[in-house]
Amino acid sequence: YRHLKKKCKNSVISIPVNVILCIFTALEVIGGRTTMVQGGAAVLHCKLIGTTETLTQISWRRLTRGKPRTDNFYTISSDGPNYINGRDDRFRFIGSFTDKNGTLQLSNVTLMDEGTYTCVFTLFPSGIHETAIPLKVHVPPVTSLKDAHPALGNDEVPLITCTAAGSKPPAEVRWLTGTLGEKVRPSTNSSLHANGTTTTVSWLFGVPTRELNDRSVQCVITSPALEREETLTSTIHIHSPPLEVNITERSLSIVLTFRSDRSWPQSGVRVDGSTLQFLSITSELNGLYQCEASNSYGSKHAYLRVHFTSVIHYSHHLSTGRSRVRSPAVQHVRCVLGQDT
Numbered sequence: 001y002r003h004l005k006k007k008c009k010n011s012v013i014s015i016p017v018n019v020i021l022c023i024f025t026a027l028e029v030i031g032g033r034t035t036m037v038q039g040g041a042a043v044l045h046c047k048l049i050g051t052t053e054t055l056t057q058i059s060w061r062r063l064t065r066g067k068p069r070t071d072n073f074y075t076i077s078s079d080g081p082n083y084i085n086g087r088d089d090r091f092r093f094i095g096s097f098t099d100k101n102g103t104l105q106l107s108n109v110t111l112m113d114e115g116t117y118t119c120v121f122t123l124f125p126s127g128i129h130e131t132a133i134p135l136k137v138h139v140p141p142v143t144s145l146k147d148a149h150p151a152l153g154n155d156e157v158p159l160i161t162c163t164a165a166g167s168k169p170p171a172e173v174r175w176l177t178g179t180l181g182e183k184v185r186p187s188t189n190s191s192l193h194a195n196g197t198t199t200t201v202s203w204l205f206g207v208p209t210r211e212l213n214d215r216s217v218q219c220v221i222t223s224p225a226l227e228r229e230e231t232l233t234s235t236i237h238i239h240s241p242p243l244e245v246n247i248t249e250r251s252l253s254i255v256l257t258f259r260s261d262r263s264w265p266q267s268g269v270r271v272d273g274s275t276l277q278f279l280s281i282t283s284e285l286n287g288l289y290q291c292e293a294s295n296s297y298g299s300k301h302a303y304l305r306v307h308f309t310s311v312i313h314y315s316h317h318l319s320t321g322r323s324r325v326r327s328p329a330v331q332h333v334r335c336v337l338g339q340d341t
Contacts, residue, residue: 064115241298
């Protein structure tokens with residue numbers, strides 16, 4: 001075959017006479033989508049290919065959450081980069097003007113930076129060529145696991161609350177409850193905020209019985225904004241009022257002591273925390289004394305009947321009956337809580 005030489009744009013090729021063939025290299029601005037986690041550094045890729053025309057300028061504009069109106073903010077020429085409409089040092093030119101590469105790096109990305117960035121190349125003589133680069137920002141959730149302070153009872157109530165707040169996209173929350181099985185169940189709700197983030201709250205429900213007390217559960221949170229799933233561990237605490245109060249030689253931190261007629265001897269006794277001290281031996285101190293143990297869930301009482309004769313003796317009665325002590329010395333009596341959760 002005889003060959004002819006045909007000049008195409010950007011190339012010279014040899015073709016057979018019976019074949020009409022010419023390969024064109026198209027002018028194109030290459031960009032692409034970018035996703036970054038809040039606080040990271042996003043790279044906004046932008047490169048011009050397929051031309052030998054003279055590049056006069058590269059410019060950038062944006063339309064974002066923080067800039068809801070089109071904002072021209074950066075230009076690059078043969079003399080170097082330049083900020084316009086205000087300086088933002090988070091932007092850094094990492095491309096090459098000579099290579100027609102207008103790539104920028106944006107550090108410390110925030111949700112307000114999410115939006116569309118447009119890279120514009122100005123050529124001579126053909127003019128303007130551009131492409132849009134969408135930037136999506138992921139926001140990791142703020143996580144917490146809180147005790148709902150359930151009180152001992154027969155009705156189903158929230159036991160523990162797991163929260164993944166301010167996440168974008170929404171976080172997924174699930175529970176690991178071990179052998180508790182059907183004794184507990186999750187209930188999850190999500191709320192979308194005006195800034196595009198979502199708060200997900202998951203409650204672990206169950207009937208607050210003693211069987212659930214001190215059982216360990218885990219809340220597992222997953223999100224594209226997290227490097228790995230986050231696991232929060234907590235123990236279920238079932239609270240109840242004091243169940244038993246005894247008069248003994250141990251101590252109680254919360255106590256109210258008085259005689260059944262609500263009067264109080266002016267002398268001869270002293271209360272020191274949970275200890276009732278009889279400082280003198282006199283019939284004026286005779287009577288029924290009440291010890292009260294309480295918490296935010298209720299209270300329980302025990303009683304001490306005191307009767308002084310020539311030989312000191314006293315007794316106390318609960319559901320178990322009475323006891324007696326004899327001594328001529330000063331008496332110290334303490335009121336303690338048998339069980340408290």
